[in-house]
Amino acid sequence: MTIISNNMSKAVKILNNEDIVAIPTETIYGLAGNIYSDKAIRKIFEVKQRPLFNPLIVHLHSVEQLDEIVSEFPPKAKLLADAFWPGSLTLVLKKKSTIPDVITAGKETVAVRIPNHPVALALLKELSFPLAAPSANPFNRISPTKALHVESYFKNAIQMVLEGGECKNGLESTIIGFANNEPILYRLGAISIEEIENVVGKINVKNKKEKTPNAPGMLAKHYAPKTKTYLVNNIDKFITDYEDSTIGLLSFSEVITASNIKHIEILSKSGDLKEAASNLYSSLHLLDSLHLDMIVAQRFPDIGLGKSINDRLERATK
Numbered sequence: 186m187t188i189i190s191n192n193m194s195k196a197v198k199i200l201n202n203e204d205i206v207a208i209p210t211e212t213i214y215g216l217a218g219n220i221y222s223d224k225a226i227r228k229i230f231e232v233k234q235r236p237l238f239n240p241l242i243v244h245l246h247s248v249e250q251l252d253e254i255v256s257e258f259p260p261k262a263k264l265l266a267d268a269f270w271p272g273s274l275t276l277v278l279k280k281k282s283t284i285p286d287v288i289t290a291g292k293e294t295v296a297v298r299i300p301n302h303p304v305a306l307a308l309l310k311e312l313s314f315p316l317a318a319p320s321a322n323p324f325n326r327i328s329p330t331k332a333l334h335v336e337s338y339f340k341n342a343i344q345m346v347l348e349g350g351e352c353k354n355g356l357e358s359t360i361i362g363f364a365n366n367e368p369i370l371y372r373l374g375a376i377s378i379e380e381i382e383n384v385v386g387k388i389n390v391k392n393k394k395e396k397t398p399n400a401p402g403m404l405a406k407h408y409a410p411k412t413k414t415y416l417v418n419n420i421d422k423f424i425t426d427y428e429d430s431t432i433g434l435l436s437f438s439e440v441i442t443a444s445n446i447k448h449i450e451i452l453s454k455s456g457d458l459k460e461a462a463s464n465l466y467s468s469l470h471l472l473d474s475l476h477l478d479m480i481v482a483q484r485f486p487d488i489g490l491g492k493s494i495n496d497r498l499e500r501a502t503k
């Protein structure tokens with residue numbers, strides 16, 4: 186039976202025992218295990234049904250720990266770490282040979298970040314090892330932003346969800362790698378491109394949707410509800426075209442009514458993209474639980490976190 190609890194010492198005990206615990210972060214809940222325990226890491230892949238070619242993100246509590254993990258720290262990586270850590274930015278850097286291949290899917294690089302969540306940081310400080318923590322959802326499903334989402338996904342497969350409230354950012358981290366010391370954006374996320382470019386100038390974006398990518402967040406289909414989901418530019422037309430269907434509507438800020446709209450989730454009444462991002466997954470979880478014919482999402486403005494939200498919605502509708 187999965188227990189939702191804020192008992193930190195119990196979480197520490199389970200992790201020291203080479204088992205796994207779901208943990209809160211400011212992005213989403215993660216399924217965490219000791220990066221050096223083959224047993225724990227294999228259990229993460231197994232429970233998530235995640236293909237082994239998908240590397241995991243290593244979570245640290247401080248920049249000092251980076252020495253243990255990476256062999257190179259390019260100047261622009263340092264600038265980004267100074268600006269955004271602890272926070273929702275993952276850096277992909279050359280790894281030390283001590284990092285197990287199962288963490289990096291055999292790559293020479295490793296993804297690392299310092300989460301900005303008091304519970305995650307306190308837990309990491311209690312441990313003598315970093316944590317690998319991919320999202321605590323079955324592969325391809327909607328990411329969890331509440332302890333209850335994790336519990337309903339995994340029921341008996343994990344012992345414990347460490348309670349940390351609702352995830353403040355509610356979107357996965359932004360992932361940046363380096364080629365010839367220059368940053369490349371691999372995954373849009375909770376920190377916008379604009380914020381990144383304010384620190385390091387114009388960056389390359391390689392955020393293509395791929396069938397067998399080197400990064401799970403880049404799969405064409407990902408973050409998907411079970412209910413058929415559409416991302417549309419013109420809601421009014423779509424609703425008229427499907428007047429015999431029951432619809433769950435995901436709206437940015439507008440109230441839209443029609444007889445076939447059975448439920449509407451408004452992500453931010455004031456039109457704030459950060460607030461909308463933080464509500465995105467919990468609204469998708471809710472709409473997906475209503476047994477409607479379809480979920481219809483409105484395309485977001487293509488700026489700031491609107492880009493990250495559209496990216497997730499595109500992958501949810503494949």
Ligand code: AMP
Nearest residue numbers: 240241292294295296319320400401402
């Ligand atoms: P998740 O933890 O499920 O949010 O996803 C982990 C993400 O980290 C993947 O989507 C990859 O994009 C990225 N990642 C992890 N390790 C590497 C790596 N060595 N090279 C490139 N991307 C990586």
Ligand code: MG
Nearest residue numbers: 319320328401
């Ligand atoms: Mg994931």
